Amino acid sequence: MTDHQLRLGVNIDHVATVRNARGGAYPDPVRAAKLAEEAGADGITAHLREDRRHITDTDIDALMEALTVPLNFEMAATDEMQKIALRHKPHAVCIVPEKREERTTEGGLEVAREENRLAHFIAPLRDAGCRVSIFIAADRKQIDAAHRIGAEVIELHTGAYCDYHAEGRFGDRDRELEALRDMSAYAHSLGLEVHAGHGLTYDCVQPVAAFPEVRELNIGHFLIGEAIFRGLTPAVQEMRRLMDAAREQG
Ligand code: PXP
Numbered sequence: 001m002t003d004h005q006l007r008l009g010v011n012i013d014h015v016a017t018v019r020n021a022r023g024g025a026y027p028d029p030v031r032a033a034k035l036a037e038e039a040g041a042d043g044i045t046a047h048l049r050e051d052r053r054h055i056t057d058t059d060i061d062a063l064m065e066a067l068t069v070p071l072n073f074e075m076a077a078t079d080e081m082q083k084i085a086l087r088h089k090p091h092a093v094c095i096v097p098e099k100r101e102e103r104t105t106e107g108g109l110e111v112a113r114e115e116n117r118l119a120h121f122i123a124p125l126r127d128a129g130c131r132v133s134i135f136i137a138a139d140r141k142q143i144d145a146a147h148r149i150g151a152e153v154i155e156l157h158t159g160a161y162c163d164y165h166a167e168g169r170f171g172d173r174d175r176e177l178e179a180l181r182d183m184s185a186y187a188h189s190l191g192l193e194v195h196a197g198h199g200l201t202y203d204c205v206q207p208v209a210a211f212p213e214v215r216e217l218n219i220g221h222f223l224i225g226e227a228i229f230r231g232l233t234p235a236v237q238e239m240r241r242l243m244d245a246a247r248e249q250g
Contacts, residue, residue, distance in 0.1 A: 006209055006243050007042035009072050009197070010236060011220025016054035018224075029055065030062045032224075032232060037069050039236035043092070045218045047074035048084065050098060057084070064088050072133075072218065077109075077121050086128055093125050094133040094155055094218075104198075104221070108136035108157045111145035119149040126150065133195060138176075138183035147190045154187050155195040155218065156180055158208055162199030177207055188213035202226075202242055209246035217243065 015029040033044045044067055046055045063071055070091030075081035076098035085093050095118070097109045111118055111134055122132045133153035136142040146154050161180060164173035184194045196208050197218035209217060219239060226235040 006214060006247050007216040008040065008236070008240055008243060009043040009045045009195075009216055009218040010036040010041040010223060011045040011047070011074075011197075011218055012036065012224070013045075013047050013054040014221055014224040016056070016059060020054060029059050030066050032227075033063060033067060035232050036223075036236050037067065039233040040240040041069060041236055043070045043072050043216070045072040045074060045094070045220065047096065048081065050076060050078065050080070060084065060088060064090065073130075074135075077114075077118060082121065082125065085125055085130065089128050090130060092131040092133060092153075093122075094135055094153075095122065096135040106159075108139070108142060109134055110142070111136060111149065112141045115145050115149055122149060122151060126152075133193075138179040140183065140186060143183060143187045143190070143192070147187075147192055151192070153193040153195055155197055155216075156183060156187075156214075157198050158196050158200055158204075159198040161208070162201065162204050165204040166201075180208060181211055184211045184213040202238065205239065205242055206246035209243040210250060212250070 012029045012032045015027050015032040019027055036044060046063060048055050048060055072092040072094055073085055073090040074094045074096050075085060077095050095109060097107060125132050131153060132151050133155050134146040134151045135155045135157060136146060138156050143154060161173055161176035164176060187194050193215050194213045195216040196214050200217060200219045201222040223235050223239060
């Protein structure tokens with residue numbers, strides 16, 4: 001992969017959401033992950049939440065066993081999750097905020113407020129060889145804090161940008177996009193690898209994919225939704241095509 005290329009991480013959490021609606025084994029998120037891999041995903045992302053509302057511990061065991069592309073293990077900064085991550089040593093760990101009552105990860109992590117604790121929290125993960133990423137808002141204070149605690153990667157939260165786009169609030173959308181662009185460049189200038197994700201769809205992925213500093217996008221809910229209509233393989237292939245086209249055009 002050359003430097004200008006952009007990796008696609010496919011988040012398969014919501015295959016597990018559908019499975020858990022009936023409490024059985026179907027549809028299997030590992031099968032979806034293998035299909036996404038074949039369709040051009042460079043990695044698979046799965047979020048093991050404290051309440052296990054979608055991905056379960058058994059899914060993580062099975063993904064570690066079955067995947068040939070890297071697993072990006074999303075987790076809250078809790079002792080329980082740290083133990084699980086250290087047992088599996090996935091390629092990447094992404095630290096996200098987590099609230100029981102939220103429907104999805106609502107905001108970025110408040111790194112600046114918990115700098116000391118998070119520095120100690122991620123150190124053993126880094127020592128175990130996991131690439132540690134911190135999911136944050138496009139905010140200089142959070143980026144500086146992520147840099148100081150020794151994270152190698154930040155993932156910028158694109159949720160507000162995508163929501164504004166979907167609601168037709170284009171002025172707000174453009175302001176968010178500008179913040180994402182500026183903060184991608186700023187984080188890159190500090191030596192951090194920059195990822196982005198949350199809420200991305202075919203309609204709004206390209207402006208973010210065009211940022212030269214962004215190396216990876218993590219996309220889940222839209223792709224699993226789109227798989228209902230066109231199948232997972234074409235859904236992933238189309239996202240890949242749009243990302244590559246945006247990159248080519250710069
Ligand atoms: N990146 C992170 C850190 C996330 O928490 C999520 C949602 O689990 C995503 C990306 C993917 O967001 P979406 O499912 O909206 O594409």
